Amino acid sequence: MPGTEKVDPTSVPRAFDEHARSYDKLVGSNPGYHEHLRLSARRMGLGRGAGLRLLDLGCGTGASTAALLDAAPGAQVTAVDASAEMLAQARRKNWPPGVRFVHSRLEDLDRVGVTGPFDGILAAYLVRNLRDRDAGLARMYDLLAPGAPLAVHEYSVRDSFRSRLKWNLVCGMVIIPLGTLRTGSSDLYRYLRRSVLAFDGVETFTGRMSTAGFEDIRVQTMDGWQTHVVHTFLGRRPGPPADDPLLDPEVAEIETPPEGVPAV
Numbered sequence: 001m002p003g004t005e006k007v008d009p010t011s012v013p014r015a016f017d018e019h020a021r022s023y024d025k026l027v028g029s030n031p032g033y034h035e036h037l038r039l040s041a042r043r044m045g046l047g048r049g050a051g052l053r054l055l056d057l058g059c060g061t062g063a064s065t066a067a068l069l070d071a072a073p074g075a076q077v078t079a080v081d082a083s084a085e086m087l088a089q090a091r092r093k094n095w096p097p098g099v100r101f102v103h104s105r106l107e108d109l110d111r112v113g114v115t116g117p118f119d120g121i122l123a124a125y126l127v128r129n130l131r132d133r134d135a136g137l138a139r140m141y142d143l144l145a146p147g148a149p150l151a152v153h154e155y156s157v158r159d160s161f162r163s164r165l166k167w168n169l170v171c172g173m174v175i176i177p178l179g180t181l182r183t184g185s186s187d188l189y190r191y192l193r194r195s196v197l198a199f200d201g202v203e204t205f206t207g208r209m210s211t212a213g214f215e216d217i218r219v220q221t222m223d224g225w226q227t228h229v230v231h232t233f234l235g236r237r238p239g240p241p242a243d244d245p246l247l248d249p250e251v252a253e254i255e256t257p258p259e260g261v262p263a264v
């Protein structure tokens with residue numbers, strides 16, 4: 001019977017299939033949800049995005065896709081999700097021609113021909129749900145162009161007693177009762193509470209990013225009740241961005257001072 005099974009990382013996309021139709025209403029009643037996604041997308045520093053190819057991993061019903069387009073309206077966005085029903089909700093919305101939706105797990109992107117390189121990746125509320133976070137981060141690294149940014153937008157409360165307390169209160173008093181009332185099932189909301197409590201603290205997760213090879217790692221939080229509960233984890237694949245003039249051998253040659261001449 002749908003909705004009675006205990007959700008775990010292997011059944012997350014299926015659970016989202018069952019909750020897809022109520023997802024937008026629920027997140028819409030969470031103050032700051034959309035603004036915080038936009039903030040994480042802006043923190044990627046993509047400029048207006050003209051000519052950029054971006055990847056929205058775990059795009060769901062398209063809230064994070066819209067946030068990427070808000071930050072970088074000129075970009076082309078590939079938006080990927082493992083839940084067919086969440087994608088069906090996303091596809092019903094109006095999108096500019098540069099947006100395409102792909103039904104796939106992150107782990108299977110090769111098989112559906114999504115190979116990159118991308119000029120930026122946003123993964124909003126995805127990483128906590130992956131069976132193997134290190135393998136997921138390694139996959140994201142491979143999908144990025146040299147110098148391109150990754151933004152992981154995610155709950156992380158493990159390092160702070162106050163954050164855990166706040167999260168338990170918000171779940172117990174708002175998210176679980178409201179979600180159950182709206183959908184008739186509490187499974188996904190109980191999983192949300194559990195999975196956030198079990199997820200890495202900020203230090204552990206930034207350590208994972210570093211081990212995966214990311215550099216310039218920074219963490220910024222949000223405002224409202226999400227302060228020190230929701231974070232943008234930013235990192236960059238090493239190497240200059242593809243349009244860096246220093247990558248052009250002719251420019252590099254001109255800028256190299258002759259031997260014996262000190263560089264200014």
Ligand SMILES: C[S@@+](CC[C@H](N)C(=O)[O-])C[C@H]1O[C@@H](n2cnc3c(N)ncnc32)[C@H](O)[C@@H]1O
Nearest residue numbers: 013016058059060063064082083105106124125
């Ligand atoms: C909480 S929703 C977030 C949706 C959207 N990013 C947002 O911010 O509103 C997480 C999404 O990740 C998807 N997902 C979970 N595991 C996945 C995986 N391994 N590969 C791709 N998508 C996955 C789920 O189907 C779900 O739609």
